[in-house]
Amino acid sequence: MSTTRSGPLRALAALLLAALLALGVAACGSDDNKASAERADGxxxxxxxxxxxxxxxxxxxxxxxxxxxxxxxxxxxxxxxxxxxxxxxxxxxxxxxxxxxxxxxxxxxxxxxxxxxxxxxxxxxGRAEALVVKDEIESIADLRGKKIATPLASTSHYSLLAALDEAGLSERDVEVIDAEPDDIYAAWSRGDIDGAYVWNPNLAKIVGDGGRVLVTSEELSSRGKTxxxxxxxxxxxxxxxxxxxxxxxxxxxxxxxxxxxxxxxxxxxxxxxxxxxxxxxxxxxxxxxxxxxxxxxxxxxxxxxxxxxxxxxxxxxxxxxxxxxxxxxxxxxxxxxxxxxxxxxx
The missing domain is CATH 3.40.190.10 (Periplasmic binding protein-like II)
Structure with missing residues (x-):
């Protein structure tokens, strides 16, 4: 009996294998066509x-x-x-x-x-990035010893350094704090910093909370620091x-x-x-x-x-x-x- 049943089982297995191979060939052909189309249009x-x-x-x-x-x-x-x-x-x-x-x-x-x-x-x-500080700080010279936040290695950091350089100060004369824009606004809200060089939308938030703008990137651009x-x-x-x-x-x-x-x-x-x-x-x-x-x-x-x-x-x-x-x-x-x-x- 086992010999009698094995014939139909092998035949069924062969049919299933043939069907799977046919599907596989069709699928590969479809993928190849799609890949070629993608390469053609970049x-x-x-x-x-x-x-x-x-x-x-x-x-x-x-x-x-x-x-x-x-x-x-x-x-x-x-x-x-x-x-x-x-x-x-x-x-x-x-x-x-x-x-x-x-x-x-x-x-x-x-x-x-x-x-x-x-x-x-x-x-x-332009004006979308600026140095904004507490209201009692009236000039960049007043930043000596103050805590100023900015994202390090950003355009704001570059502009902060340029503004300090113009005023005869260096990064060593202020306490520059590395922080991302959302964290800068949070630090400002807590009173942890004296100012920041940052961009919108957080710049606008700080200005809305009473921050004083000392210099903008638009002003620095007019002096060669675009x-x-x-x-x-x-x-x-x-x-x-x-x-x-x-x-x-x-x-x-x-x-x-x-x-x-x-x-x-x-x-x-x-x-x-x-x-x-x-x-x-x-x-x-x-x-x-x-x-x-x-x-x-x-x-x-x-x-x-x-x-x-x-x-x-x-x-x-x-x-x-x-x-x-x-x-x-x-x-x-x-x-x-x-x-x-x-x-x-x-």
Missing amino acids: SPDKITIAYQAIPNGDLVVKNQRWLEAAFPDTEIEWKLFDSGGSVNEAVVANSVDIGLAGSSPVARGLSTPIEYQVPWIHDVI TYDLAVVTNDFAAEHPDAVTRWVAQQDRAVRLIRSDPGAAARAIAAELNIEPAEAAAQVRDLIFLDASEQVGAEYLGGGVARNLLATAEFNQRLGQIPEVQDEATYTDGVTTQFAEAAGK
Whole structure:
């Protein structure tokens, strides 16, 4: 009997195996076709983006899910970071592809050097970052011996050092406390610090609580210490997926155009991301300067000015002992590209 039953069982097993193999071949064929399609249009399987709570076009893109629409077959992961220094660490750890960091952390990153490049300017920082202090402090000279908080290695830290330098003070003359923006506001609320160099929305909160603005990044910019919020993309990602970077830049350009053409709609999107009122978001947006793709590719910005700024920032940081060395000029020139903004602006 066992011999009589084994024939049908082997036949059934053979049929099942044939069916599974057929399914496997079909599935492999489907995956190969999908992979080819993704390679053809430059779309990676996943894009991981480091963003910050800064009232600029990046939050518009995130809120409106424009990247998800532009990359329908790609997983888009947004990771929130508190400062550009943390973004640099994430890039080194290979945990993000594209990120937002201020010009000072980018200058530090290129000086390391971190293998990334700047394809886009999120904003030129104006009044959106400032040195704000207790009301009884009337000048930068009065900061001697005071506790001033700022995120180390950020554009705010750079601007604080520049302001102190102008007044003939150094970092040793004040007690500089390293803290992230939300923690800075909490410390201010408790009365633990005398002031801070920080950006919106926490800057606006401190001013609303009675803080006195001593100097803004806009004022420092007029004296040669311009700061930016920059996009960075890893060299590997840019080389492997240039079309994807161009499409990412195109969505950022779209956000700048929305900020200009319909500031109310842009403010509502940003307010939703920052959990603030649209009117407050609109006021914070006005403290930044935005450039579209056609403006960014010019000699003043991605076409040369940003690279010169990053080199000068690195040299300033080295002079003050913030970084050990400055790379050759080509490192900063090669670290800024017009390629993607030119393509996106066509």
